[in-house]
Amino acid sequence: MAIDQGDAIPVDEEADILQLAMLGVNPITADLLLRSFVDLAPGAWVGQTGANSAVGRYVVALAKRAGVRTLNVVRRPEAAAALLESGADAVVISGRTSMSKFARHSATNDCHCCSTRSPET
Helix, strand or coil: CCCCHHHCCCCCCCCCHHHHCCCCHHHHHHHHHHHCCCCCCCCCEEEEECCCCHHHHHHHHHHHHHCCEEEEEECCHHHHHHHHHCCCCEEEECCCCCCHHHHHHHHHCCEEEEECCCCCC
């Protein structure tokens, strides 16, 4: 099979082939999560679990481009820091932060939630 060079994505030779196989799937999945269920207006909040997954990181990036704010749930502090650096609006470390204040806020401010966590994690 031959493809145009402009359609190719350079990758590290030592990259995990199973991870590379998801390059085309994860961005589309994130886009569908953000656009298929409700109309998210700029300034709306979307919440997600498993936010440091590949799909979760795409959700953050695409939401930011659309002006949608993200509440992201992760398990590790270092994952929280990386998400904040990449543009996440808020990150909760699972088991360490009470979400009751945000839950009250979201109930009156149109928050939509999705899970990007795979069943085996």
